[in-house]
Amino acid sequence: MPKVTIDGHEIEVDAGTSILNAARKIGGALVPPTMCYYSKLKGSGGKCRTCLVKVVAQSAANPRPMPKLQASCSTPVADGMVVQNLTSPEVLDARKGIVEFLLLNHPLDCPICDQAGECDLQDLAYVHGLSASRNDFPRRTFETIDIGERIELNRNRCILCYRCVYTANQVAGARVHGVLGRGDHAEIGTYIRSSLDSEMSGNVIDVCPVGALTDKTARFESRVWFLKPMDVHCTCDKCSGKAVAWMRGEQVVRVTARRDAYGEVEGWICDSCRFERKDKAAWTFEAPRRVERNSVIGQNHYTGLRQLLAVTEKHIAARAAVSAADEAAGGATGYGADPAALISG
Amino acid sequence: MAQRKMLLEYADNPEARSLEGWKRLGGYAQVESILKTRTPDSIMEEVKSSGLRGRGGAGFPCGLKWSFLDRKSDKPRYLVCNGDESEPGTFKDRHIMERLPHQLIEGMIVSSFAIGSKHSYIYVRGEYMYILRILEKAIDEAYAAGYLGKNIFGSGWDFDLSVHPGAGAYICGEETALLEGLEGRRGNPRIKPPFPAVSGLYGCPTIVNNVETIAAVPYIIAMGGDAYAGIGVKPSTGTKLISASGHIRKPGVYEIELGKVSCEEFLHSEDYCGGPSNGRPFKAVIAGGSSVPVLPLDLFVKTAAGVPRMMSYESLAEGGFVSGTSLGSGGLFVMDDSTCMVRNLWNLARFYRHESCGQCSPCREGTAWMEKLLERLEAGEGKLTDIDLLVEISKKIEGNTICPLGDAAAWPVASHIRHFRHEFEHHVRFPEKIRDPKHNVAAPIPRPS
Structure with missing residues (x-):
């Protein structure tokens, strides 16, 4: 089994593992952030470039460094590989640039965005971003399109990670949406304005790293940090039935899938569990959801x-x-x- | 030194365009003897010893690329010829495909035999639809003569060749985007690794080579790899087609012996560009297609150390990207002192913004941002800080993207500003002059007082 060293920590992983997954095995702050890679979706990754790392030595047999920074989500490890993430100023500098590019046309409407508080881009920008934008051009905007009764699509917030496209392909069966156009005018759209209405299509909300896809049934109901997440389950013939109910007192405000430490869902849930079971009696409650103590949700408020x-x-x-x-x-x-x-x- | 015509020997001979004429000129005879007397491995060895470098732009050694092919795999192997020539300023492959289609087919037969491909493809740029017809006609002729298809030349080896048109995207010249296009999907570059030599077309080991590279292979086998390596100056061996355009008297495609022609001679000799077209002095040269760094005339003719530059991979790269450039794909364009470098760069940036596939964030957002800043500078509405910002954006894109398009968009920006910063500053300082339609010259070149 190849041995790889990431930021000074050595770990042995299976051959073919990506640098990112090796880093996740070690855990902690040295794990590169991801905006497009999703371990449950085949073919995802490589697009956002936030997980770039420096490979200082390619392998024991070939100890030369790789000339360019590598996307850790798509580069497999080799025995004797030495990788720098947080210890390389070059990586941090490049990442700062990537965050600036991602925020370039992002509306920064966090105060009215339902995703605020559990947004990957927000977290990334806090850690790696510049304090002010150097872009003084009007931001790119798209016309609003309606993709159904339950899912809200705001394409101005979209960072084109392609996760929802893969989810629709691989989880929801058929997809009616995809990326249209190219370059900076590429957009998520549906074919002839159809709506997303498969039984599993609600999962695109959970995989979206930003607030481009949000739950219409819980829209503007509450800020996430005022809600109490509870692990719940039910007997459902379409999905595992394991979910998180976000509670305000006795009321189930919204239902999401359970997400792990890297923001990835543990098991997909169906649309009836997500959108229709808003009654407390419909769920069996297990325990309060473990949330990161220092997160916005864990603090129950924004700092200050x-x-x-x-x-x-x-x-x-x-x-x-x-x-x-x-x-x-x-x-x-x-x-x-x-x-x-x-x-x- | 005059042109050394090898690939283009029959380019101006109308006979070369039909199979009958090409045979009268001696075509296909060598291919037959190669197939009957040589083994694939010996052809590979010849190509390796010839030192042939890929002619598509990166200059990667062709023999080395072939050696990366996954030989353990039991899947079929493919050879794909990259005829998606879309780099602004480059029009050399067109010359081969439209005038010497059978020469390319010969190259495809020999290269496919070496690699072990039973079905190879020529991917032709969408805008070259008439060339597609020329190639299709030539392939039909070759099938009818038994040079393609089952048991070709009676050698017992089956080989099929197809032509595939692109749909008009620069990005499809990137080898993995080309393969996506060939498979019938949207031409987005793939995430590498795996590289095409391991998993390419339909997931099978694939080699993608430029038209000019493949056309050179039969000549290498005919004369021997070592003899080919004797042409040019090592490690730039062989001949290279240069497509010259711009403010020169004789634009066109020229074949040079690498390393034997000086840059000065190439610009002014009657055998090549023939000097300025309208008597104005030259100002800048882009040596290898729009993606490579621009050089002011003095740095193009002589390196920073004062050594005369030759037309070869190494000599043009002397000084790195600070004071050097790259031979790239051989699309040389020359600009005289009436050219506004800000406008020129804006034009290039507009191209890259339009052609970015939009998959990865640095290229998608960065190319658009740079284009907007340059449009503003060109209109005389820019700020001095915009110039530094452009350099910083280009640095953030370079090397951080999925495919080389990001680098190709970043290098011209960095080099235009490095060598012609005074013109950008002139645009900021004297916007009223810039807006005057008669004001053609961007800025007087500062002279040391």
């Missing part, structure tokens, strides 16, 4: 959100006090006092 809330409450209290005083003084000017008093108050 409490502070913001306190400021807002202060303002509301000050405003109420001023208007009460104003009313007591018999003034008809509404809030009466000057705005500066409100802010300092």
